[in-house]
Structure formats: structure tokens, C-alpha cells
Amino acid sequence: MNTELTTTLFQKQTEKQSLSADGNSEIVIPYSMLQENTIIDVLPEQMKAKVGDSGYFVIPDSFHLSSQLTYFRARDEGEQLFVNPLMSMFGIVKGEKAVLAIVTGMSLAFHLVLGLFRAKYTLTARFDLTDCTPDEDIRIRLIPLSGDDANYSGMARAYRQYQLNRGFVKPIRERLQNSPVLEYAQNAFSIRIRHGWKPRPTNVFHQTPENEPKMYTAIDFERTIKLMDCLKAHGVDKAEFCLVGWNKSGHDGRFPQHFPVEADLGGEEGMMKVLKHAQELGYLVDLFTNSTGAYEVADSFSPDITAKDKEGNMQVGGVTGSGYCYRMCPKVAYEKNDVNLLPKLGQDGFRGLHYIDVQTIVPPRECFDINHPLTKRQWVEYIHNIMRLSKESFGGYSSEGAYDCYADDLDYALYVCFDLTTPRQFYDERVPLWQLVYHGIVMCNPSAETINYPVKGWWERLLSVEYGSRPAMYYYSKFCASGLNWMGETDLMCDTDKMMEDSAVKVAKAYQDYQIIAHLQTEFMEKHEILSKSLRRVTYSDGTQILLNFGEDGIELDGRQIPAHDYIVLKGEAYEPGC
Numbered sequence: 001m002n003t004e005l006t007t008t009l010f011q012k013q014t015e016k017q018s019l020s021a022d023g024n025s026e027i028v029i030p031y032s033m034l035q036e037n038t039i040i041d042v043l044p045e046q047m048k049a050k051v052g053d054s055g056y057f058v059i060p061d062s063f064h065l066s067s068q069l070t071y072f073r074a075r076d077e078g079e080q081l082f083v084n085p086l087m088s089m090f091g092i093v094k095g096e097k098a099v100l101a102i103v104t105g106m107s108l109a110f111h112l113v114l115g116l117f118r119a120k121y122t123l124t125a126r127f128d129l130t131d132c133t134p135d136e137d138i139r140i141r142l143i144p145l146s147g148d149d150a151n152y153s154g155m156a157r158a159y160r161q162y163q164l165n166r167g168f169v170k171p172i173r174e175r176l177q178n179s180p181v182l183e184y185a186q187n188a189f190s191i192r193i194r195h196g197w198k199p200r201p202t203n204v205f206h207q208t209p210e211n212e213p214k215m216y217t218a219i220d221f222e223r224t225i226k227l228m229d230c231l232k233a234h235g236v237d238k239a240e241f242c243l244v245g246w247n248k249s250g251h252d253g254r255f256p257q258h259f260p261v262e263a264d265l266g267g268e269e270g271m272m273k274v275l276k277h278a279q280e281l282g283y284l285v286d287l288f289t290n291s292t293g294a295y296e297v298a299d300s301f302s303p304d305i306t307a308k309d310k311e312g313n314m315q316v317g318g319v320t321g322s323g324y325c326y327r328m329c330p331k332v333a334y335e336k337n338d339v340n341l342l343p344k345l346g347q348d349g350f351r352g353l354h355y356i357d358v359q360t361i362v363p364p365r366e367c368f369d370i371n372h373p374l375t376k377r378q379w380v381e382y383i384h385n386i387m388r389l390s391k392e393s394f395g396g397y398s399s400e401g402a403y404d405c406y407a408d409d410l411d412y413a414l415y416v417c418f419d420l421t422t423p424r425q426f427y428d429e430r431v432p433l434w435q436l437v438y439h440g441i442v443m444c445n446p447s448a449e450t451i452n453y454p455v456k457g458w459w460e461r462l463l464s465v466e467y468g469s470r471p472a473m474y475y476y477s478k479f480c481a482s483g484l485n486w487m488g489e490t491d492l493m494c495d496t497d498k499m500m501e502d503s504a505v506k507v508a509k510a511y512q513d514y515q516i517i518a519h520l521q522t523e524f525m526e527k528h529e530i531l532s533k534s535l536r537r538v539t540y541s542d543g544t545q546i547l548l549n550f551g552e553d554g555i556e557l558d559g560r561q562i563p564a565h566d567y568i569v570l571k572g573e574a575y576e577p578g579c
Contacts, residue, residue: 002045003027003042003043003044003045004041004042004043004045005029005040005041005042005043006040006041006043007035007038007039007040007041008038008039008040008041009035009037009038009039025141025142026104026139026140026141026142027042027044027138027139027140027142028105028137028138028139029042029137029138029139030137031134031135031136031137034106034129034134034138035129035134036129036130036133036134037129037130038129038130039126039127039128039129039130040126040127040129040138041113041124041125041126041127042124042125042126042127042138042140043122043123043124043125044099044101044125044140044142046092046099046101046142047090047092047099047101047122047123047124048120048121048122049072049092049094049120049121050072050119050120050121051072051073051074051116051119051120051121052072052073052074053072053094053095053121054072054094054095055071055072055092055093055094055095055098056069056070056071056072056092056093056152056428056429057069057070057090057091057092057114057121057123058090058091058092058093058152058155058431058433059082059085059090059112059114059123060085060086060087060089060090060433060434061085061086061087061402061416061417061433061434062082062083062084062085062086062417063084063086063361063363063401063402063403063416063417063418064417064418064419065417065418065419065420065422065424066417066419066420066430066431066447067430067431067432067433067434068426068427068428068429068430068431069152069428069429069431070114070121070426070427070428071428071429072121073428074119075116075425075426076116076425077116077117077118078115078116078425079113079114079115079116079117080113080114080115080424080425080426081111081112081113081126082111082112082113082114083111083363084110084111084363084403085110085111085112086401086402086403086404086416086417086434087159087404087433087434087437088102088103088104088107088110088404089101089102089103089155089159090112090123090125091152091155092123093150093151093152096146096150097144097145097146097150098144098145098146098149098150098151098154098155099142099143099144099145100142100143100145100154100155100158100159101125101140101141101142101143102140102141102143102159102162103125103139103140104139104140104141105136105137105138105139105140106127106132106134106135106136106137106138106139107405108132108363108364108376108377108380108405109127109128109129109131109132109134109376110125110126110127111125111126111127111128112124112125112126113126114426116426125140131365131366132366132375132376133366133375133376135375135377143158145158152431152433152436152528153436153526153527153528153529155433156433156436156437157436157524157526159437160436160437160438160441160524163404163407163437163441168407168408169407169408169438169441169442170408170441171440171441171522171524172186172440172441172442172443172521172522173440173522176522179395179396180395181284181351181352181353181394181395181396182353182395182396182411184238184240184284185240185284185352185353185396185411185412185443185470186443186470186518186521186522187238187515187518188238188239188240188284189236189238189239189240189470189471189472189473189507189510189511189514190239190240190242190353190398190412190414190445190470190471190472190473191231191239191240191241191242191472191473191474191475191507192241192242192244192288192355192472192473192474192475192477193219193224193227193241193242193243193244193474193475193476194218194219194244194245194251194474194475194476194477194479195217195218195219195220195221195224195243195244195245195246195250195251195262195265195476196215196216196217196218196245196250196251196262196264196265197215197216197218197245197250197251197252197321197479198212198213198214198215198216198249198250198251198252198253198321198322199213199216199321199481200252200320200321200479200480200481200482201319201321201480201481201482202319202320202321202322202323204323205319205323205324206296206323206324207295207296207297207322207323208296208297209297212249212297212322213321215245215249215250215253215262215264216250217250217264217265218475218476218479218493219475219476219494220264220265220266220270221265221266221270221271221273221274222266222270222273223494224243224274225273225274225277226494226500227475227494227500227504228241228274228277228278228281228283229281230494230500230501230504231504231507231508232281232283233504234504234505234507234508235508235511235512236504236507236508236511237282237511238282238283239283239284240283240284240285240286240352240353241278241283241284241285241286241352242285242286242287242288242352242355243271243274243285243286243287243288244288245262245288246261246262246265246271246287246288247259247261247262247289248260248261248262249262249297249322250262251288251321251479252290252293252295252320252321252322252325253295253322254295254297254298254299254322255290255291255293255294255295255298255322256290256291256293256294256298256300256305256328256333256337257298257299257300257301258289258341272348275348275349275350279349284351284352285350285351285352286350286351286352286353286354286355286394287345287350287354288355288357289341289342289345289354289355289356289357290356290357290358291328291330291333291334291337291338291341291356291359291386292317292327292328292330292333292356292357292358292359292362293317293320293325293326293327293328293357293358294306294325294326294327294328295322295323295324295325295326296323296324296326297322297323300337304332304369304371305328305329305332305333305336306326306327306328306329306369307326307327307328307329307330307365307367307368307369307374308329308367308368308369309368310368312368312369314326314327315327315365315367317358317362327365329367329369329372329374330374330379330382330383330385330386331367331372331374331378331382332372333382333386334382334385334386334389338386338389338390339389342354342386342389342390342393342394343389343392343393345393345394346392346393346394347393350394351394351395352394352395352396353394353395353396353397353398353411353412354390354391354393354394354395354396354397354398355398355399355414356386356387356390356397356398356399357399357400358399358400359383359386359387359399359406360383360399360400360401360402360403360406360410360413361399361400361401361402361403362401363403364376364377364379364380364383364403364405365379366379367379380405380406383406384406384408384409387406387409387410388409391409391411396411396412397409397410397411397412398410398411398412398413398414399413399414400413400414400415401413401415401416401417402416402434402438402442402444404437404438407438407441407442410442411442411443412442412443412444412470413442413443413444413445414444414445414451414472415444415445415446415447415448415450415451415472416434416435416444416445416446416447417434417446417447417448418447418448418449418486419447419448419449420446420447420449420463421449429530431528431530432446432466432467432468432525432528432538435467435468435525435528436525436526436527436528439468439520439521439523439524439525440521440522440523440524440525440541441524443470443521444467444468444469444470445464445469445470445471445472446463446464446467446468446469447463447467448486448487448488449463449487449488450463450464450467450469450471450472451472451473451474451477451487451488452472452473452474452477452487452488452490452491452492453471453510454473454506454507454509454510455490455491455492455503455506456488456490458565458566459550459565461510462548462549462550462565462566462567465517465546465548465567466528466536466538466546466548466567468520468521468525468538470514470518470521471510471514473492473507473510474487474491474492475491475492475493475494475503476491476492476493477491477492478490478491492507516569517544517546517569520540520542520544523540523541523542523544524540524541525538525539525540525541526539526540526541527539531557532555533551534549534550534551534552534555535547535548535549535550535551535555535557535562536548536550539572541574542572542574543571543572543573543574544569544570544571544572545569545570545572546567546568546569546570547560547562547567547568547570548562548566548567549562549563549564549565549566549567550565551564551565552564552565
């Protein structure tokens, strides 16, 4: 079968050719053929279909959007670019056959392009060498699938096996043996508390200690102790607390500066009281840190610590309550910041799946600073250095997002992607593709939408269960005055004793529900099925099945009643492909 290869230079197509490839091989474009500042599109013959064909494309998550199935139905023609998919794979189901494509070379430059023109569908692998220096062959392995494997679940199992076979990842079950923190976290809720923050959006973009906006205090350390007591009294026996905004000037504050501990919250003495009290209750406490963003207001800020673009300018990561956020070069972050900060906090007694903000949700980049240049591959290596230092210091590591170049050291993703619901042009079905690959390897909360599901609604609860979540609760997740709170406008708060009590009751109910399925964190998610518009079934490696009813009415299946807006758990025999 042929593969179309298109090379573009400065937005002008310069070459189009065909490569020969059979149905079970690797497409290889040698390193010697690769040029910087080019875009190379690779379209295998297998990734083509016509309107009306039976089947669909399988497209992995980006950090903004969920994994999706695109059926070969008639619709408005056009093209959609999927920038930096979370996983280096894609696929097609056509009739009773399927083909999985795994990008095994130059994966850090990988994007996907879905097109529909003249009633023909195409799914093209794009390699953008304008922002990724080529350092190896482009390689795409094509794997034909049939029978019970000829679907998105089968593709996920095959990709997971590829990751396991090459020794890139290890199952949670194996890692538990040497990780008491990970074993604890499996059965515990993640409970985050945002103590304080500066106004967001800000009207002070270049902040100094003199013009820095005052931090708003939501919950100080003394009240945090009361909240822990309240949750414990309601039956939340295990919890991993992450203190957010404990640092000088609160959340986003003066990063990468963390100390002194914010005095308005109770200072270092108050924070250590929280730690001691939590330990007495049997809880873990971790501290939110940031080694990816750098702000001018920090006492350690210098342009020298930031990542640079090709023109030598500081890379800007956005605007927060602390003004312009400049990207910190991970080499500098590791060598000048984290090697001192993380072991100190670990020695103080903080334990948990230590959360470092942003790291695994931002796709790898290049740094062009002449004093600390990094390719994308080197960027990834230094992030891994930070991840491993975190695990050594605290017992584990977590962040947001879940690019699979980081999967070997990631223990928990606060959310895999932001959005599971927004419709788009080629979107037909959402599926937990990332979870089918990584459940049992990396724990996660699936999306920003499912954070705080006990105070949101039935839909978020079901979605959390469908995606195999280790749930995340977040007190004071709503902190943006603009209404752009990506975790939603419904929040957990404890301003008054009644609010604290009400929140504790809801969190405790969710905690008890979770205990029924917490053991599944060590199991692979083997199969996900869309049985009807309302009904989903998820099967795990130990044979456990979860049936979820998203409909308005109860549903009977095989003599079992699944109530509306609810789910049931069925125990079974160990899963075998073909079952």
C-alpha cells in the first residue's frame, strides 16, 4: 500500500511523493531527508475512507479536548488540526478491520490533520519541524487489528502493550510494592485547598513588591485544621491534602519564589501546625509548587532563568494574577530551584503525590538561550529530572495534563484534559481513550469539569466513574473574577461553619462511593462500550463491569436494572480479549 508524503517549506508545498508500505510495517522517513523549518505530512493509504463507509477514525485527546470518534458520515467539508495529541497514536476502523498507527520516531513533533473533501475522509500525521529540531527518523508503525480488537478499545490495548513491552511504563500494581505514598493515594481522595490569591484578571501586568496587588485570603491555616476535623468526623478516613497558595502572595504569587510562607495565612508556624494535625488524623499533606512560571515580582527573577524563542525573546506563558508569566527553562528550574526547594519540603515531613503546576499539560518546547539551550527531547529529560526528584522527596509526583512522553514518571493527573463536552465539526462520540491506555498505570481525574463533582451534579458524577477517576475535590477552585473558571462556577467553600458542614457531607458521600471502586485503580481498563445513546459499559482486567445510565429513565440489561442518572458495579472473572 502507498503512503502520500508532502513536504512544505514556509507555507509553500515543495514536494509530494509516494512511499511504499505494506499493511504491517513501519513507514520510515530517514533523518537524512529531514530539514528544519519544514512541515511533513504523512498520509498512509490505510487512513482514507469515503462518506458512507462503515467505521470511524480514532483521535486521541489534546489537553483541551477529549478523545473522539469521527464516523464517515456526510457533513460539511473542511479540515481540523489536532495540535500535540496527548498520545502518539491514531487509528481507523473500517468495516470489520482496523489499523492502529503508532508514532515511534519524532513523536515530539507529531500533530494530526483530519480532512473531508469531495466526500473523502483522510487522517494525516503531521510533523512540524518549524518548532522541533529533527534528531531521528520519522517512524510510524502500522498494526492491523481484527476480531474483538478491531475497535477503539482494541487499539488502546495494543498501544498500552507497546508502552509496556518497551519498558517505558510500569503498572501501578508493581510500583505499589516500593511506594507507601502511592498505596495510600490509591484509596484516598485528592483534596486541594486554595488559601489565597491575587485578583485575576489583573490590571498590573509588570508587578513589583511596591505595586503588587494585595492577596485575598479565602481560608487560613487555623480554619484548614477545622476543615480537616470536619471531614474526618464525617467519615473521610483517608485524604491527600494539597495546600495551594501557601507561598508568599498566594496562588501564582511570586513564583519561582515560594518563601516566606504567607503571613496572612498564619506563616510557617501555622503551616506546620496543619501538617502535624493532619498526621495525627492519618492524612497526607503536600504543598503546591511551581517551577514552570517566572514572574517579575519574584526576588529571584531574571531574564536569564527564562526559556527563549528563536529570536532570543523570553517565552510568555500567559497572564495570571501576578502579571506576565514567563516560561522558566526546565534546566534552570531543576538546577537552580528544585534541587534546593523540593528536598527541603520533603525533609519537613510533607508527603504525597507532590503537585508541580503546569508541567505535564504544556507540550515540550525548545529553549534557544545560548547559556542553556534545549531541544524538545532535552526539555523532556529535564522535566523528568524534576519529576524524579519530587518522587524522591515526597513519595510521588502529580501535575495537570498527561502527555505520554511523561507517563513513566507521572503518578496522578489532576485532569487529563479541560473539556469533555464541547461539540466540534468532526466530533461524533467522546471516548476514554487515554484511560483505556493508562488506567492502572497513571491515576487521574478525567477533566476539569469533573473536579468537585459532588456539588455539581449527576452528569459529572457519572463521567468521573466512566473514566475511572481517582476523584479530586478543590476548595476555592473558583478564583477568576472574569467567569473563566475552568473547573466551573460551582465550588466547594467553607466560609461559615454551615458551609463547611454542608461541603463535608457531600465530600464524605462521594468518598464512601469511591471506596467501592477504589481497588480498580490497580486494574487496566480493558473495554469501553457505547451500548446505546444513554448506556455505557466499562470492563476492567479483573472482570469488574460498570454499567452507566446517562438517560432520564431506568434501563434493564440482562435482567439488571440501572437507575436513571446512576450506575451499577458487577464483579466478574478476569477479562480476556474476545470476551
